[in-house]
Amino acid sequence: MKTASSAQPLPGDFAIWVFIFAELLVFGVLFxxxxxxxxxxxxxxxxxxxxxxxxxxxVNTLTLVTSSYxxxxxxxxxxxxxxxxxxxxxxxxLALGALFxxxxxxxxxxxxxRGITLSTNLFYMFYLSLTFxxxxxVVLGMVILGFVAYRTYAGAYDANRYTGVETGASYxxxxxxxxxxxxxxxxxxH
Amino acid sequence: xxxxxxxxAGSVAEPQGFLPKPCTAAWAALIGLALxxxxxxxxxxxxxxxxxxxxxxxxxxxxxxxYFMGLRSVxxxxxxxxxxxxxxxxxxxxxxxxxx
Amino acid sequence: xxxxxxKVAMPYFIAALALFFGQIVFGLIAGLQYLDGTFLFPDLxxxxxxxxxTNLLIVWLLMAFMGAAYYIVxxxxxxxxxxxxxxxxxxxxFLAAAALTLAGYLFVPYSQLAAMTGDAILPTMGRGYxxxxxxxxxxIVLVALSLLFNVTMTLIKGRKTSLNLILxxxxxxxxxxxxxxFYFPDDTVKASYGWWWIVHGWVEGDWELxxxxxxxxxxxxxxxxxxxxxxxxxxxxxxxxxxxxxIGIGHHYYYIGAPAYWIWLGSIFSALEPIPFLLLVAFAxxxxxxxxREHPNKAAMLWALATPIVAFLGxxxxxxxxxxxxxxxxxxxxxxxxxxxxxxxFGAYAMVSLSIISYAMPLLRGREANSPSAQRWEMTGFWxxxxxxxxxxxxxxxxxxxxxxxxxxxxxxxxxxxxxxxxRVFFWIREFAGLGFFSGLLVYLGSFFISGEYDYASEAKQAxxx
Numbered sequence: 112m113k114t115a116s117s118a119q120p121l122p123g124d125f126a127i128w129v130f131i132f133a134e135l136l137v138f139g140v141l142f143x144x145x146x147x148x149x150x151x152x153x154x155x156x157x158x159x160x161x162x163x164x165x166x167x168x169x170v171n172t173l174t175l176v177t178s179s180y181x182x183x184x185x186x187x188x189x190x191x192x193x194x195x196x197x198x199x200x201x202x203x204x205l206a207l208g209a210l211f212x213x214x215x216x217x218x219x220x221x222x223x224x225r226g227i228t229l230s231t232n233l234f235y236m237f238y239l240s241l242t243f244x245x246x247x248x249v250v251l252g253m254v255i256l257g258f259v260a261y262r263t264y265a266g267a268y269d270a271n272r273y274t275g276v277e278t279g280a281s282y283x284x285x286x287x288x289x290x291x292x293x294x295x296x297x298x299x300x301h
Numbered sequence: 302x303x304x305x306x307x308x309x310a311g312s313v314a315e316p317q318g319f320l321p322k323p324c325t326a327a328w329a330a331l332i333g334l335a336l337x338x339x340x341x342x343x344x345x346x347x348x349x350x351x352x353x354x355x356x357x358x359x360x361x362x363x364x365x366x367x368y369f370m371g372l373r374s375v376x377x378x379x380x381x382x383x384x385x386x387x388x389x390x391x392x393x394x395x396x397x398x399x400x401x
Numbered sequence: 402x403x404x405x406x407x408k409v410a411m412p413y414f415i416a417a418l419a420l421f422f423g424q425i426v427f428g429l430i431a432g433l434q435y436l437d438g439t440f441l442f443p444d445l446x447x448x449x450x451x452x453x454x455t456n457l458l459i460v461w462l463l464m465a466f467m468g469a470a471y472y473i474v475x476x477x478x479x480x481x482x483x484x485x486x487x488x489x490x491x492x493x494x495f496l497a498a499a500a501l502t503l504a505g506y507l508f509v510p511y512s513q514l515a516a517m518t519g520d521a522i523l524p525t526m527g528r529g530y531x532x533x534x535x536x537x538x539x540x541i542v543l544v545a546l547s548l549l550f551n552v553t554m555t556l557i558k559g560r561k562t563s564l565n566l567i568l569x570x571x572x573x574x575x576x577x578x579x580x581x582x583f584y585f586p587d588d589t590v591k592a593s594y595g596w597w598w599i600v601h602g603w604v605e606g607d608w609e610l611x612x613x614x615x616x617x618x619x620x621x622x623x624x625x626x627x628x629x630x631x632x633x634x635x636x637x638x639x640x641x642x643x644x645x646x647x648i649g650i651g652h653h654y655y656y657i658g659a660p661a662y663w664i665w666l667g668s669i670f671s672a673l674e675p676i677p678f679l680l681l682v683a684f685a686x687x688x689x690x691x692x693x694r695e696h697p698n699k700a701a702m703l704w705a706l707a708t709p710i711v712a713f714l715g716x717x718x719x720x721x722x723x724x725x726x727x728x729x730x731x732x733x734x735x736x737x738x739x740x741x742x743x744x745x746x747f748g749a750y751a752m753v754s755l756s757i758i759s760y761a762m763p764l765l766r767g768r769e770a771n772s773p774s775a776q777r778w779e780m781t782g783f784w785x786x787x788x789x790x791x792x793x794x795x796x797x798x799x800x801x802x803x804x805x806x807x808x809x810x811x812x813x814x815x816x817x818x819x820x821x822x823x824x825r826v827f828f829w830i831r832e833f834a835g836l837g838f839f840s841g842l843l844v845y846l847g848s849f850f851i852s853g854e855y856d857y858a859s860e861a862k863q864a865x866x867x
Contacts, residue, residue, distance in 0.1 A: 301346055
């Protein structure tokens with residue numbers, strides 16, 4: 112089994128992997144910019160970070176990780192030809208994605224009612240733009256997953272044809288992966 | 302997004318017995334690590350603590366790469382590329398925090 | 402060519418090349434005026450030369466894009482164009498408006514032109530690239546609406562391919578992004594915003610999508626690769642373009658009075674703008690490697706493969722070098738910007754226009770490809786133009802760097818004219834390279850007059866005897 116599996120190509124369409132690596136490059140640059148600009152503003156960053164309600168970050172991490180897990184299960188299900196189960200896992204993942212967005216919006220609402228804007232200081236500029244940029248990726252990921260879920264319900268995938276599911280799943284895992292780093296950087300490290 | 306290549310059904314064998322599926326175990330580990338990282342951040346500061354939190358984060362990333370993305374079962378090149386990405390990003394963060 | 406209505410593309414392409422020729426002539430004059438400030442003064446002041454050079458560029462690119470749309474949309478939709486007659490009328494209206502505008506620039510002092518054309522009623526004139534009088538601007542909108550109506554109706558009655566949706570969608574974007582041209586408030590910050598929405602929105606956003614669509618069409622046709630694969634690449638290129646380009650507009654906001662956070666957002670996101678160009682390079686060469694046929698039009702293939710490379714150099718690399726806020730602080734508005742502008746406009750938009758012309762013109766003239774000797778001429782013109790443009794870019798880059806060091810930084814910065822004097826050698830190199838470009842253009846245009854078509858039988862015989 113080991114030899115057979117190691118010959119497998121990347122899951123999903125190769126084009127999505129080109130996109131995933133481009134996205135990781137973008138986020139890598141953003142994370143580095145955050146870290147490097149903190150070098151000369153550590154006090155400001157730490158003080159501002161302490162004002163964040165970190166529970167939002169934790170809840171969203173748990174939500175997104177679980178959503179990503181659901182998608183992994185969906186991929187697994189379709190590989191075994193269980194398309195109904197695949198659809199249910201995808202539906203669950205989408206629901207959790209919506210929960211993530213709701214929690215994030217709540218947090219944004221809190222921030223704005225505290226009078227925080229992009230101009231407040233460098234930390235909040237990064238905090239708002241990084242999390243908003245990621246927010247938009249969750250939206251894009253949900254559009255892709257929604258399309259895949261729709262096609263699953265329409266019976267487009269089975270045990271022999273599931274590249275589409277893997278393609279959407281790979282992107283969603285990337286969104287999760289990026290959030291894990293983002294969470295540590297913005298909410299935890301100081 | 303229609304499928305181009307076909308693979309034989311059941312190319313991944315269903316695990317038998319009482320052990321959880323690898324991705325379920327990975328999920329449980331991720332949840333645990335996320336809670337732990339969060340606690341580390343709330344516990345205090347200091348280089349050791351933050352270093353640990355960063356390392357755990359990179360480990361979480363690799364868990365997602367290996368078990369959710371499923372890169373554990375493809376050509377090692379891609380998994381190494383992902384690991385290298387995590388190490389480079391983590392390295393930049395570490396250097397920036399150490400020299401702050 | 403599969404549908405007879407595609408033929409309306411031909412006058413657009415011919416006019417585009419004629420205007421291109423005019424653009425280069427004005428470029429050469431402007432280059433000379435750098436070396437001799439009184440050259441042709443007062444008949445043709447530098448500001449008029451420059452304005453004619455840049456406006457002709459915009460108009461010929463629009464002509465080429467429109468021609469491309471009239472060529473591609475029917476073929477993709479697998480139906481005749483909704484109204485070929487409307488397309489033809491639109492062409493003559495557009496050409497006449499362009500000619501009248503140019504005549505206005507050349508023969509009427511600009512302030513008088515503004516007074517004559519109702520700039521007092523709705524002020525729109527006086528900004529770079531948007532110097533056109535109000536009636537011309539309205540004309541551009543009407544021409545764009547006519548094009549959009551025509552191609553959208555064609556799309557509705559025909560096959561709806563992703564490529565066609567991308568092309569027509571980005572043409573809608575082109576038209577909508579032109580609307581801020583009518584917004585010119587007294588507040589200079591707001592005026593700058595409006596100006597950049599157009600300029601940046603076009604060349605670092607919407608036009609990249611048009612570029613992708615044109616390149617995708619050419620590659621589908623010439624390589625025989627499945628359209629699903631091409632379309633998938635287009636989607637990721639579009640996504641990266643928008644992701645980096647929309648917030649990347651911040652690099653124009655640095656020192657115009659916009660909030661300070663744009664320094665960060667603009668620097669980071671515009672620094673990522675080369676990524677979609679890199680993806681375009683990867684896309685073109687992956688399609689080449691996966692090709693299922695050898696198309697006889699080698700010249701078109703050369704244009705199509707070189708476009709993303711030169712675009713990456715000019716738009717990506719040269720743009721990156723001056724985009725970070727601390728660098729921009731010293732290089733803003735120097736010839737470094739002009740260097741970037743030249744290689745980016747040429748590499749991305751001029752070259753993709755010449756690619757689609759190279760691919761479509763032989764077909765419009767009833768042959769799959771031109772004769773090998775015509776193609777050799779075309780490719781010779783290609784190499785001379787590309788090489789000359791790279792020399793122009795390097796010369797302007799040199800001049801820009803000198804300005805940044807002698808005039809912008811240091812303890813004892815020199816005055817503008819003193820520094821210009823020190824840069825004369827670069828301006829001479831630029832002018833000679835410009836003459837080189839002009840000769841390359843003549844060779845290229847000459848290739849259209851070499852008759853004969855590609856003959857498979859004789860080519861095969863030659864190959865065997867060789």
